[in-house]
Amino acid sequence: MKEILSQIYITNNTFNLNIIWICLFLGFAVKIPMMPFHIWLPEAHVEAPTIGSVILAALLLKLGGYGMLRFCLFLLPQESKYFAFFPIALALTGMLSATFSAISQTDMKRIIAYSSIAHMNIVIFGFFCNQNLLALPAAIYQMISHGLISSALFFLIGHIYEQTHTRNIWYYGGLISKLPNFTALLFFFTCANMGLPFTSAFIGEFLLLTSIFSYNWFAGLIAFLSTIGTSIYGLWMFTRMSGGDYKPILNDNILKDLTGNNLLIYLILLISVLFFGIYTTPLFQLIESACAVYFN
Numbered sequence: 001m002k003e004i005l006s007q008i009y010i011t012n013n014t015f016n017l018n019i020i021w022i023c024l025f026l027g028f029a030v031k032i033p034m035m036p037f038h039i040w041l042p043e044a045h046v047e048a049p050t051i052g053s054v055i056l057a058a059l060l061l062k063l064g065g066y067g068m069l070r071f072c073l074f075l076l077p078q079e080s081k082y083f084a085f086f087p088i089a090l091a092l093t094g095m096l097s098a099t100f101s102a103i104s105q106t107d108m109k110r111i112i113a114y115s116s117i118a119h120m121n122i123v124i125f126g127f128f129c130n131q132n133l134l135a136l137p138a139a140i141y142q143m144i145s146h147g148l149i150s151s152a153l154f155f156l157i158g159h160i161y162e163q164t165h166t167r168n169i170w171y172y173g174g175l176i177s178k179l180p181n182f183t184a185l186l187f188f189f190t191c192a193n194m195g196l197p198f199t200s201a202f203i204g205e206f207l208l209l210t211s212i213f214s215y216n217w218f219a220g221l222i223a224f225l226s227t228i229g230t231s232i233y234g235l236w237m238f239t240r241m242s243g244g245d246y247k248p249i250l251n252d253n254i255l256k257d258l259t260g261n262n263l264l265i266y267l268i269l270l271i272s273v274l275f276f277g278i279y280t281t282p283l284f285q286l287i288e289s290a291c292a293v294y295f296n
Contacts, residue, residue, distance in 0.1 A: 017076060017078075017079055018079055018082075018083075020076065020079075021072060021076045021079035021080070021083060022083070024067070024071050024072050024076075025068070025072050025083070025086075025087065027067070028064045028065075028067040028068040028071070028072065029064070029068075029087075029090070030064075031060070031061065031063060031064030031067065032061060032064035032065060032068070032120050032121070032124060033061075033064070033117065033120070034087070034090045034091065034094050034120075034121060034124060035090055035093045035094035035097055035098075035121075038094060038097075038098070038117050041056075041061075041113050041116065041117060042105075042109075042110045042113040042114060044056060044113075045057075045109045045110070045112070045113040045154075046107060046109050046110060046113075046167075049158075050154060050155065050157075050158025050159075050161070050162070051158075053109065053154040053158070054151045054154045054155060054158075057112075057116055057146075057147070057150040057151060057154055058147040058148075058150065058151040059147070061116065061120055062143050062147060064120075065120065065123055065124070065127075065139075065143050068124065068127060069127060069136075069140070073127060073128075073136075080128065084128040084129075087124055087125075087127070087128045088125055088128050088129060088219070090121075090124075091121040091122065091124045091125040091128075092121075092125065092219060092222050092223070094117060094118070094121035095118050095121045095122055095125075095222065095223060095226035096222060096225075096226060097117075098114045098115070098117035098118040098121065098226075099114075099118055099225075099226045099229030099230065099233075100229070101114045102114035102115055102118070102229070102230075102233045103229065103232065103233045103236075105233075106168050106169050106170060107167045107168065107169075108157045108161075108167045108169055108237060108241075109154070109157055109167055111169075111233060111237055112150060112153050112154060112157065115150070115193060115230055115233070115234070116146065116150055118226055118229075118230060119142065119146045119150075119230075120143075120146070122142070122205070122208055122212075122223055122226065122227075123139045123142050123143055123146075123208070124139075125139075125208070125212060125219075125223065126138055126139030126142070126208045126211055126212070127139050129211055129212055129215040129216075129219070134207060134210070134211050135207075135208070135211035136287075136291045137207075137284055137287040137288050137291055138203075138204055138207030138208045138210075138211060139204070139208060140287045140291070141200070141203060141204040141207070141276075141280075141283065141284065141287060142201070142204030142205065142208060143204075144200070144204075144276070144283070145199075145200035145201045145203070145204050145273070145276060146201070146204075148200065148269055148272050148273050148276075149189055149192045149193050149199075149200070149201060149269075149273060150193070151269065152185070152189045152266060152269040152270070152273075153186075153189050153190070153193065155265065155266065155269075156182065156185060156186050156189065156266075159182065159258065159262070160172075160175075160179075160182065163255055163256065164255070169237060169240050169241065170240075171247065172240065172241040172247060173240065173241070173243070173244045173245060173246060173247040174242070174243065174244050174245050174246030174247060175241050175242045175246070176242040176243070177246050178246060178255055178257070179255065179256075179257045179258070180257065181257045181258040181259070181263060182257055182258050183241075183242045185258065185266050185270070186238055186241070186242065187238055187242070188270060189269075189270075189273075190234045190235065190237070190238045191234075192273050192277075193230065193234050194227075194230055194231040194234050194235070195227060195230075195231075197277075198274065198277045198278055199273050199274065199277040200272075200273050200274075200275075200276035200277045201273075201277075202277055203276070203277060203280055205227060208223070209223055209224060209227070
């Protein structure tokens, strides 16, 4: 691939390079996903089993981000700077669209899916807004953080869905009295998804918002409002499920809390989120050393 692009550079065929960049970008934009290619993700999460949703959120979406970074930015840097306004505009639109769409959902998987769209779009904004040693590492850090947090949220929703066979949030209430471990973990990962300090998402979101504000204050304001929207629908989902009077749900007699090996999985994810939220140096050094090649 690199040799082919080098030959195109030698012949100074800018038109061909622009076409290659556009094709690569559109392909990875579907995978991330970016607006208007994002409709498939909520549907895929709803239809997929729990482990399918976890793999999709933790790994497959990140392949789109990696492809955007590796092929569009690193292999075609001049074209990425030339077309930067295009992905930035799509990312801003995607963040706002995903935020408003999430607030109107009643399916818990759809809420988390739209949250994933908003988080991945702010990552793409970080790829293209400044293209410096602050924005790129922050965007990569946010991708890693989102993989951990969204996996835990989908695991939690899967745990309750396997017992009740419904993801409609209106059927839930007062779960804190029946499932204290589940509720405590749901609260932690909901707060982590909001970017609570001392969690990995706080580091990525704070640095990304700093980069976006330095790029354009209006774009930064839109990105900030999107993160506020994430907090609103995250807290609404948690309070709706755990607070208030307990609602008898289908299969109420076999409603079981997280224990044993199941609880261990969430504790590993919880420790990882806290570790990368407090001790950021090793991961950031690794990311910055990889990104430094791009600027040399």
